[in-house]
Amino acid sequence: MIDISNLDSHIFDALSQTSDNMYIYIADLERDFSRWSKPSVDYFNLPGEFIENTAKEWVQHIHPADQHIFLEDIGRIFEGKSNRHNCEYRALNKYGKYVWVRCQGIVERNADGSLGLFVGTMMNLGVNAKFDQPTGLYTFHELKKQLPAFISHGMEGAVLLFDVDRLQRINDILGYLVGDEVLQRLGQKCQSMEGVISYRGPGGKFYCITTEKSENALDRIYKEMQKFSVEVPREMNLEIQLTISCGVAFFPQDAEDFETLHANVEYALEQRKWDVAALRSFPDKCTEKRWRNSDCRKCSVSMLPIIAEGLHWYTSLW
Secondary structure: OOOOHHHOOHHHHHHHOOOOOEEEEEEEOOOOEEEEOHHHHHHOOOOOOEEEOHHHHHHOOEOOOOHHHHHHHHHHHHOOOOOEEEEEEEEEOOOOOEEEEEEEEEEEEOOOOOEEEEEEEEEEEEOOOOEOOOOOOEEHHHHHHHHHHHHHOOOOEEEEEEEEOOHHHHHHHHOHHHHHHHHHHHHHHHOOOOOOEEEEOOOOEEEEEEOOOOHHHHHHHHHHHHHHHHHHHHHOOOOOOOOEEEEEEEEOOOOOOHHHHHHHHHHHHHHHHHHHHHHHOOOOHHHHHHHHOOHHHHOOOEEEEEEEOOEEEEEEEO
């Protein structure tokens, strides 16, 4: 029989009842044994308050497309790269619906550095949460609802996807509280941009929708976000260089449905991150021209870099 004395606490019981949308758990990572608050057991239809093989059990409740998010983040703890757990993903509730949750926790290591107790919280962000609490921006769920509505009403425009580069490194070196504040300040600054509707995405991602599609207009939005990336570290007295990548897709010409359009802008962002080193090494216009005419153009969705005053971002073109 497993000893549960280190997981048994009246404080745990009391905290478990303090919120309807916040769930707590505590785990002995060395033995892979955990205790979950009774509200979480009920809401997520868990097998019981005490669970063995915790990660294996819990990952079954995570949306298949999001499981890698949880596994990669928790893997950093087991690999000794971090003592903090912080990620967002969709989890299946007892009603058969996937809800977004923000999972955060901290591990206490033993004197020899081995894994000890892990304490965490899980906030239920809901199926249709309209606003992101830290930033005040619309949520990703609202983007999924609003963008198709815009297209169905005949609106034309662009979706810009911004992503904070090396966010995990910021979290590892400066701590998750600092990383969270960086994202919070960036999100709050996004509200000041004119002609743009901004949304908070998962991790360090922000989406912007605009009806302006000219290169100058999109470059203005990009430069404004780059300005924010300089202002935030300065306001927080951080000696870091905060960089942000961007991908762009146009509607309705790139796609008229959300999933395809979102896949296009995600691809544009990832292509930008993967190929930015090559872009910065263009020695002349001829090399750039050859790249533009390369096999990348033969893909169903091809990526063209727009290069203006040293700023690099990608558009998705059919």
